[in-house]
Amino acid sequence: MSYQEYTVKRRTPAWVIWLILVSGVGLTLLAFYFSMSWEKKAQQLLFQQRVEGIVATLNKELAINIEVLLGLNALFQSSRHVDREEFGIYTLSKLARYDTIHALEWVPRIAAGDREQHELQARKEGLENYVITQGSRAGTMVSADERAEYFPVYYVEPLTGNEIVIGYDLASNPSRLSMLKQSAASGEVRATSGIQLIQGDLGILIAVPLFSRDAEGELLGFTAGVYRIARILQQVFKLSHIDPSEFNMKIWDSTSTDQSQLLFSTVDGPFAPGIYVHTSQLRVVGRNWTISVTPSASYINREVTVGPWLILIAGLLLSLLLTQYVRILRYREAKVRYLVEQRTQALALSERTTNTILDSAVSAVITIDKLGTVQRFNPAAEKIFGYASDEVVGNNVKMLMPEPYHSEHDDYLRNYQQTRDAKIIGIGREVSGRRKDGALFPMLLAVGEAKVDSDPIYVGTVLDITLQKEAERALINAKNSAERANRQKSEFLNMMSHELRTPLTVILGYLPILKKADALPPAEMIAQMATDIDASGQHLLTLINDLLDLSKIESGSMSLVLEVVVASDVVDSVIAKLAKSAKEKGIELTSKVTGLAMYADRFRLQQILINLIGNAIKFTQQGSITIESKEKSGFVELSVIDTGSGISDDDLPVIFEKFRQIDSSSTRSLGGSGLGLAITKQLVELHGGEVSVDSELGKGSRFSFTIPTKGGSE
Ligand code: ADP
Numbered sequence: 001m002s003y004q005e006y007t008v009k010r011r012t013p014a015w016v017i018w019l020i021l022v023s024g025v026g027l028t029l030l031a032f033y034f035s036m037s038w039e040k041k042a043q044q045l046l047f048q049q050r051v052e053g054i055v056a057t058l059n060k061e062l063a064i065n066i067e068v069l070l071g072l073n074a075l076f077q078s079s080r081h082v083d084r085e086e087f088g089i090y091t092l093s094k095l096a097r098y099d100t101i102h103a104l105e106w107v108p109r110i111a112a113g114d115r116e117q118h119e120l121q122a123r124k125e126g127l128e129n130y131v132i133t134q135g136s137r138a139g140t141m142v143s144a145d146e147r148a149e150y151f152p153v154y155y156v157e158p159l160t161g162n163e164i165v166i167g168y169d170l171a172s173n174p175s176r177l178s179m180l181k182q183s184a185a186s187g188e189v190r191a192t193s194g195i196q197l198i199q200g201d202l203g204i205l206i207a208v209p210l211f212s213r214d215a216e217g218e219l220l221g222f223t224a225g226v227y228r229i230a231r232i233l234q235q236v237f238k239l240s241h242i243d244p245s246e247f248n249m250k251i252w253d254s255t256s257t258d259q260s261q262l263l264f265s266t267v268d269g270p271f272a273p274g275i276y277v278h279t280s281q282l283r284v285v286g287r288n289w290t291i292s293v294t295p296s297a298s299y300i301n302r303e304v305t306v307g308p309w310l311i312l313i314a315g316l317l318l319s320l321l322l323t324q325y326v327r328i329l330r331y332r333e334a335k336v337r338y339l340v341e342q343r344t345q346a347l348a349l350s351e352r353t354t355n356t357i358l359d360s361a362v363s364a365v366i367t368i369d370k371l372g373t374v375q376r377f378n379p380a381a382e383k384i385f386g387y388a389s390d391e392v393v394g395n396n397v398k399m400l401m402p403e404p405y406h407s408e409h410d411d412y413l414r415n416y417q418q419t420r421d422a423k424i425i426g427i428g429r430e431v432s433g434r435r436k437d438g439a440l441f442p443m444l445l446a447v448g449e450a451k452v453d454s455d456p457i458y459v460g461t462v463l464d465i466t467l468q469k470e471a472e473r474a475l476i477n478a479k480n481s482a483e484r485a486n487r488q489k490s491e492f493l494n495m496m497s498h499e500l501r502t503p504l505t506v507i508l509g510y511l512p513i514l515k516k517a518d519a520l521p522p523a524e525m526i527a528q529m530a531t532d533i534d535a536s537g538q539h540l541l542t543l544i545n546d547l548l549d550l551s552k553i554e555s556g557s558m559s560l561v562l563e564v565v566v567a568s569d570v571v572d573s574v575i576a577k578l579a580k581s582a583k584e585k586g587i588e589l590t591s592k593v594t595g596l597a598m599y600a601d602r603f604r605l606q607q608i609l610i611n612l613i614g615n616a617i618k619f620t621q622q623g624s625i626t627i628e629s630k631e632k633s634g635f636v637e638l639s640v641i642d643t644g645s646g647i648s649d650d651d652l653p654v655i656f657e658k659f660r661q662i663d664s665s666s667t668r669s670l671g672g673s674g675l676g677l678a679i680t681k682q683l684v685e686l687h688g689g690e691v692s693v694d695s696e697l698g699k700g701s702r703f704s705f706t707i708p709t710k711g712g713s714e
Contacts, residue, residue, distance in 0.1 A: 028318075055280045065225070106154050106223060130167055180222060183286075194261050202264070206285060207223070247266065248267045248272075248296050370456050400434055430443070442469045506535075558686065567629050570605050571593040619642070636708075656680075
């Protein structure tokens with residue numbers, strides 16, 4: 001897979017990037033929303049606190065203003081009579097300082113019966129045409145209707161502009177009358193709802209009842225003040241250091257549950273919708289004021305901070321950056337993963353290649369670490385040592401070595417690592433290995449050293465050289481036996497020439513005597529000579545026949561004429577031939593052979609027996625020779641047992657070899673070619689039988705051979 005294909009297939013999926021982007025933007029928007037709303041709430045709280053401050057200031061301001069009225073009331077209370085001038089002096093000083101007060105008044109209570117008296121008194125005091133008045137439908141002032149009591153405005157300051165209210169009966173107006181009555185009943189300061197002032201703005205009328213100081217506590221009248229609401233609020237704003245343009249305010253008199261009256265408003269019409277409105281209740285001398293305040297546009301603008309917007313912008317930027325970063329990471333990660341995978345594949349391939357090489361190597365390859373622990377043991381090693389790989393891997397390599405290497409190997413390895421004094425490493429030599437079954441074998445060991453991660457490993461190559469060694473041995477043996485054969489041949493030639501020359505000497509020695517016809521020896525001597533010449537000739541014939549037989553056998557041209565032969569018959573016929581020579585040596589020659597049938601070449605069988613019995617006679621000085629027979633699963637075994645010289649254990653293995661005589665000199669003295677047993681062996685084997693010998697030096701020998709019965713070999 002190419003890098004491009006790989007990065008498309010294996011990198012982090014694209015939806016992860018989208019997820020990060022969407023969640024980043026989402027979280028940013030959420031943070032923006034919350035910070036906005038928190039800020040809004042904080043603003044509102046702050047605003048609320050400021051409004052409460054304003055309301056508190058308003059309350060205080062009203063109290064201060066009412067204090068003027070209470071002071072005036074105290075003046076009336078303390079003096080038996082306050083005349084118009086005294087009233088003027090007191091009130092004007094106050095009015096000069098309180099521009100919130102539209103007018104201060106003295107409103108006496110005039111009983112119906114006292115009206116005339118009262119009006120007269122007023123006119124007397126200089127109020128021309130004074131009558132108690134009330135408002136008419138037409139909007140003008142007319143004389144007040146008759147009623148049980150009147151509350152005419154008697155003193156008023158400032159007089160200028162307020163002349164018209166002098167004599168105006170507050171009892172003529174139901175709301176004012178009700179206020180006065182409440183005030184009188186409770187003995188406390190009371191106020192009206194908003195009243196329209198001549199100046200156009202709204203005011204409130206506040207009254208403080210005045211009672212006689214005697215026990216009756218008769219209501220004498222009220223000190224009253226008309227207060228300009230707008231002015232009071234101006235004062236409040238001023239005291240609160242508030243820019244009135246920042247607030248929109250509406251104050252309602254909400255004492256009456258039916259309808260509330262708007263007392264003050266900084267805006268025409270209702271508040272702009274959607275803007276936060278803080279509403280507060282204020283108890284103003286027996287009346288309920290509802291104060292609603294909302295921040296103006298300029299206030300909102302001033303209070304708005306950039307915090308949430310910063311969060312929004314920073315959040316969005318961060319999301320974008322994060323997305324971009326992840327995109328880059330995604331490519332980088334894919335690249336790294338691609339490289340790792342490539343390398344891993346290459347590594348796996350290289351390991352597979354190494355494994356294949358090691359597995360298919362003909363030589364055993366064994367690797368060990370610096371402590372001698374086997375790490376690898378390839379199939380060829382398994383084959384050579386007979387261990388399965390997992391029986392060896394993890395164990396010390398010395399398990400594959402016989403003593404003394406087994407005990408010395410650990411020290412050797414340690415010593416080599418310290419001194420670099422190598423006996424095998426880097427050199428290679430022939431050592432001996434130990435197979436699983438304990439068998440030792442010669443091997444050629446070559447060890448190389450390599451470094452893996454700074455630790456040495458040793459790679460040993462083992463070649464089982466058992467076969468080579470055997471071949472070498474065989475070669476040496478062949479060479480030895482060739483040399484031996486050569487030696488034997490020389491000995492044989494020596495012996496042969498001697499054997500041939502002896503009878504020839506006899507024959508040729510007699511011939512000159514016999515050739516002299518005129519000087520022939522006596523007849524008995526000639527007869528003796530003829531006998532000797534005959535014996536010598538026979539001996540020569542035997543030798544030559546033996547040689548011919550052997551060469552025939554060895555060339556493979558010897559053929560057998562097989563027939564059923566009765567053992568006792570053949571043995572008896574051979575004994576008959578040899579009985580004479582045995583007898584001459586005083587040896588008892590006996591046959592215990594039974595009439596067992598054999599399938600053999602009669603002539604060759606005789607030859608075999610002549611050889612064996614002849615040898616027995618030859619190598620026996622005294623005692624007996626016995627021939628036995630027995631049947632042996634498909635064979636007849638014939639044995640020639642003598643009490644002769646016997647053969648040493650050392651000589652036994654070689655007596656069947658051709659041209660071999662044990663003690664050449666002594667044997668020679670007894671005559672013989674060293675071919676007899678070799679021919680015998682070959683002839684027996686040609687029949688399909690075997691020859692064996694059992695002999696003890698000085699005690700005698702037992703030569704046995706087997707010949708198949710008829711069909712025994714089939
Ligand atoms: P040879 O013709 O010299 O007898 P053989 O092949 O017949 O040769 O015998 C080989 C050798 O085996 C003899 O030289 C002799 O040393 C030994 N040998 C054979 N038969 C006997 C025996 N019956 N007793 C002792 N030694 C024997």
